[in-house]
Amino acid sequence: MDKPTIADVARLAGVTKGTVSHVYNGHRPISAATKKKVISAALSLDWSPNYNAQALAVQRANAVGIVLARDPSVLASDTFFPIFLSGVETVLAKHGVALVLQVVNGHEMECEAYRTMAQGRVDGVIVLDLSRNDYRIPLLKKLQLNAVLADSCNSSKDRGFSNVWVDDRAPIKILISHLLELGHRRIAHVSGPMQYVHSYERAQCYIETMGSGELLRTGDFTANSGVECTKDLLSSSNPPTAIIYSNDVMATAGLSYAQSQGFKIPEDLAVAGFDDDPISEHLNPPLTSVYTNAFKRGQITADRLLAEINGALPESVETEPSRIRFRASTGDR
Amino acid sequence: MDKPTIADVARLAGVTKGTVSHVYNGHRPISAATKKKVISAALSLDWSPNYNAQALAVQRANAVGIVLARDPSVLASDTFFPIFLSGVETVLAKHGVALVLQVVNGHEMECEAYRTMAQGRVDGVIVLDLSRNDYRIPLLKKLQLNAVLADSCNSSKDRGFSNVWVDDRAPIKILISHLLELGHRRIAHVSGPMQYVHSYERAQCYIETMGSGELLRTGDFTANSGVECTKDLLSSSNPPTAIIYSNDVMATAGLSYAQSQGFKIPEDLAVAGFDDDPISEHLNPPLTSVYTNAFKRGQITADRLLAEINGALPESVETEPSRIRFRASTGDR
Numbered sequence: 001m002d003k004p005t006i007a008d009v010a011r012l013a014g015v016t017k018g019t020v021s022h023v024y025n026g027h028r029p030i031s032a033a034t035k036k037k038v039i040s041a042a043l044s045l046d047w048s049p050n051y052n053a054q055a056l057a058v059q060r061a062n063a064v065g066i067v068l069a070r071d072p073s074v075l076a077s078d079t080f081f082p083i084f085l086s087g088v089e090t091v092l093a094k095h096g097v098a099l100v101l102q103v104v105n106g107h108e109m110e111c112e113a114y115r116t117m118a119q120g121r122v123d124g125v126i127v128l129d130l131s132r133n134d135y136r137i138p139l140l141k142k143l144q145l146n147a148v149l150a151d152s153c154n155s156s157k158d159r160g161f162s163n164v165w166v167d168d169r170a171p172i173k174i175l176i177s178h179l180l181e182l183g184h185r186r187i188a189h190v191s192g193p194m195q196y197v198h199s200y201e202r203a204q205c206y207i208e209t210m211g212s213g214e215l216l217r218t219g220d221f222t223a224n225s226g227v228e229c230t231k232d233l234l235s236s237s238n239p240p241t242a243i244i245y246s247n248d249v250m251a252t253a254g255l256s257y258a259q260s261q262g263f264k265i266p267e268d269l270a271v272a273g274f275d276d277d278p279i280s281e282h283l284n285p286p287l288t289s290v291y292t293n294a295f296k297r298g299q300i301t302a303d304r305l306l307a308e309i310n311g312a313l314p315e316s317v318e319t320e321p322s323r324i325r326f327r328a329s330t331g332d333r
Numbered sequence: 334m335d336k337p338t339i340a341d342v343a344r345l346a347g348v349t350k351g352t353v354s355h356v357y358n359g360h361r362p363i364s365a366a367t368k369k370k371v372i373s374a375a376l377s378l379d380w381s382p383n384y385n386a387q388a389l390a391v392q393r394a395n396a397v398g399i400v401l402a403r404d405p406s407v408l409a410s411d412t413f414f415p416i417f418l419s420g421v422e423t424v425l426a427k428h429g430v431a432l433v434l435q436v437v438n439g440h441e442m443e444c445e446a447y448r449t450m451a452q453g454r455v456d457g458v459i460v461l462d463l464s465r466n467d468y469r470i471p472l473l474k475k476l477q478l479n480a481v482l483a484d485s486c487n488s489s490k491d492r493g494f495s496n497v498w499v500d501d502r503a504p505i506k507i508l509i510s511h512l513l514e515l516g517h518r519r520i521a522h523v524s525g526p527m528q529y530v531h532s533y534e535r536a537q538c539y540i541e542t543m544g545s546g547e548l549l550r551t552g553d554f555t556a557n558s559g560v561e562c563t564k565d566l567l568s569s570s571n572p573p574t575a576i577i578y579s580n581d582v583m584a585t586a587g588l589s590y591a592q593s594q595g596f597k598i599p600e601d602l603a604v605a606g607f608d609d610d611p612i613s614e615h616l617n618p619p620l621t622s623v624y625t626n627a628f629k630r631g632q633i634t635a636d637r638l639l640a641e642i643n644g645a646l647p648e649s650v651e652t653e654p655s656r657i658r659f660r661a662s663t664g665d666r
Contacts, residue, residue: 003477046475048452063433072419072628076412077611086405089436093446098454100396101434103422113426118336119381121431142379144336223615249612256617278410279582282556284589295405 004045013041063098064305065122067113069129070103074221077249079277080294081128084150087298088126095306097123111139118143123309126150126301127161130197137161148305150297152198154316162314164301168198169205171290171322172244175272176209178324179242182331184270188215188240190229190250202246202274215240219250226250227257234258234269241269242330248273248280248289255287255329266331276325285328292322337378346374396431397638398455400446402462403436407554410582412610413627414461417483420631421459428639430456444472451476456642459483459634460494463530470494481638483630485531487649495647497634501531502538504623504655505577508605509542511657512575515664517603521548521573523562523583535579535607548573552583559583560590567591567602574602575663581606581613581622588620588662599664609658618661625655 010017015038023030023038030038042048066085068075075081085099092099100122102113114136117125124146127136137159140147147161152168172189179187189206192199207213217232219225226245230253233240245251251273255265263269265285273280276289297319304317343350348371356363356371363371375381399418401408408414418432425432433455435446447469450458457479460469470492473480480494485501505522512520522539525532540546550565552558559578563586566573578584584606588598596602598618606613609622630652637650 046448046451048448072416073611075415075419078415079409082408082411082415083405085434086408086436089434090438093435093437093442096449098433098435098449100431101418101422102426102431103419104426105423109426115379115381116429116431118379223612227615252612253615256615259617278406279556279585282560282586282589284592 004047006047008045009038009041009047012045013037060309061120061122062096063100063122064092064302064309065100065102065113065117065125066128067102067104067110067117067125069105069107069110071105072103075103077222077247078275079248080275080292083294084128084298084301087295087300088302089298091299091302091306097306107135110136114139114143114145118145124148124305126305131195132197132200146305146308148301148308150301152201154318160314162304162308163316164297164304164319165316166292166297166319167321168201171274171324172202172205173209174324175244175288175290175330176206178326179244179270179272179330182270184242186215186238186240186242188217188233188243190217190219190226190233190243190245190254192219192221192246194218199246206244219246221247221250223249223253226253230254230257234261234263242271243269244272244274246274248275248277248287251287251289251329252277252280252283255283265329270330272330281325281327283329288327288330289325290322291325293320296320337380339380341378342371342374342380345378346370393642394453394455395429396433396455397425397635397642398433398435398446398450398458399461400435400437400443400450400458402438402440402443404438405436408436410555410580411608412581413608413625416627417461417631417634420628420633421635422631424632424635424639430639440468443469447472447476447478451478457481457638459638464528465530465533479638479641481634481641483634485534487651493647495637495641496649497630497637497652498649499625499630499652500654501534504607504657505535505538506542507657508577508621508623508663509539511659512577512603512605512663515603517575519548519571519573519575521550521566521576523550523552523559523566523576523578523587525552525554525579527551532579539577552579554580554583556582556586559586563587563590567594567596575604576602577605577607579607581608581610581620584620584622584662585610585613585616588616598662603663605663614658614660616662621660621663622658623655624658626653629653 006017006020010020020038023035104110104113127147127149130151149161149163151163151165154165191203194200217229219229251271255271258269273287273289276291280287280289339350339353343353353371356368437443437446460480460482463484482494482496484496484498487498524536527533550562552562588604591602606620606622609624613620613622
């Protein structure tokens with residue numbers, strides 16, 4: 001059988017092609033009974049409106065975009081993104097909006113991806129992995145693309161874009177004060193790359209709270225960098241008794257390395273991570289971590305973007321604070 | 334400034350609008366010098382051809398789709414998919430083809446996603462998480478959608494679709510023979526859900542090689558199910574001395590649970606996983622696992638789909654065999 005056409009649907013539903021089209025584009029009110037007839041005819045024929053034709057007609061792509069500039073190994077280590085993505089998709093699905101995802105390698109490819117998206121492929125983008133002085137902000141302005149930034153502080157307030165943010169300093173403060181209460185004085189931090197707002201915010205808060213950056217080491221979110229930074233810290237003349245890592249992958253690798261060197265966790269070394277990976281509560285010992293509510297943040301971000309595509313003004317939205325999941329890797333609370 | 338138009342690009346490059354359009358749609362030969370002028374004019378103005386208009390003109394969406402029917406926690410536990418995706422994207426980027434990704438929940442939403450994709454949103458799809466007697470096969474045929482199946486055996490040979498597959502039985506055989514050589518006789522297997530071809534193939538091969546399914550337990554790829562199956566196996570009257578898990582997340586959770594119960598790994602219990610997560614070589618002890626070359630498989634699958642969109646006939650492609658990464662969790666080889 002050939003692909004079904006709008007004429008087939010109209011014939012089966014006993015209406016005109018124009019009526020079928022109005023059911024789907026919403027340009028004219030249609031009675032519930034007619035709507036039902038048309039939709040069940042379309043379903044039984046496996047017909048849907050042609051999205052390209054429809055998108056051109058209403059000047060909409062019915063799609064939003066995400067561009068990720070990440071190395072495959074970093075992408076595979078990150079559990080925040082897939083859960084965030086699931087949250088985004090639940091909202092998009094309700095509105096029949098597609099997600100266009102592009103994983104790029106390098107600055108030029110990233111710019112080209114946004115440019116292509118701006119030329120009718122999507123109606124707006126979600127911007128992740130925000131950098132300090134992110135060059136994408138002026139680019140997106142120039143491209144006149146709707147955008148919502150997923151941020152780790154309220155830095156983007158005056159940049160003309162919506163901003164769905166969480167306070168990334170608060171959990172660091174809570175973790176440090178918990179470790180201080182337990183008697184720790186030499187508390188280290190293994191951060192992510194400092195160009196990222198989230199890594200920077202966490203590290204800045206760590207330095208301010210501890211009053212020193214002596215025990216700060218910069219990783220890159222991979223397991224390997226977790227091992228290297230831990231090795232460096234534990235081999236120093238005055239090593240830390242506790243380490244807070246900026247993600248769970250580095251924390252897990254660091255914890256395992258310390259164990260392999262004979263350190264008992266948490267007796268000899270307390271360890272905490274960030275993002276609360278699904279595996280973290282099942283490690284030995286279970287890992288204390290920061291639960292960042294990625295699913296909910298994905299939903300809020302997508303809601304915000306769709307509102308803006310429909311004409312709402314940019315807005316800064318603070319999401320609910322991250323919670324610490326205290327587990328055995330930091331000892332009894 | 335308003336969005337740049339094709340007229341702006343033509344003016345800046347000193348050519349007609351028709352010439353600009355031919356540079357991008359490739360319908361007429363254009364000299365290298367003219368092409369260069371047009372492309373640099375377009376770049377300096379941040380202009381790209383409108384993909385919706387272009388797609389309609391050539392009857393192409395310039396996009397391919399992936400529909401994932403997965404729970405967020407399973408999505409977050411799976412490192413195969415993000416690495417596979419990176420491989421897919423490197424190929425798509427070279428050809429200016431976008432990826433439309435839809436994460437769905439339930440059968441109805443999944444069917445609707447494929448139907449929408451078939452109506453002009455994409456030119457073809459990549460089908461993952463293949464089930465035995467997958468209902469998507471007849472659906473995709475009915476929708477007349479180009480599709481490439483990522484499979485774990487050559488089951489899809491006669492189904493009329495391209496099939497990029499790897500032999501998922503071979504690594505199970507190698508792991509079992511390795512454990513037998515080390516003296517293990519009670520070797521267990523924790524599988525994924527049996528409706529998936531990959532889980533089924535691995536479990537079937539395990540039963541055939543061991544001659545019994547007594548020590549087979551069915552998990553669901555989550556850490557939690559890894560713990561539950563391990564608990565069940567270790568508390569039996571004649572427990573196994575080795576466990577092969579169908580992914581690294583279940584293996585890591587199982588290994589940690591066993592350690593928490595006082596089992597020494599590998600002395601009291603040998604443990605092996607599947608997928609070789611980036612964290613696995615950094616665990617304590619490092620985890621023996623099956624490296625499945627997800628990046629390369631993503632590239633081959635995308636290449637195959639683009640070839641088919643351009644008129645090539647369906648083909649079955651076997652990818653290079655998975656390799657076992659032997660590490661301390663199974664003891665010395």
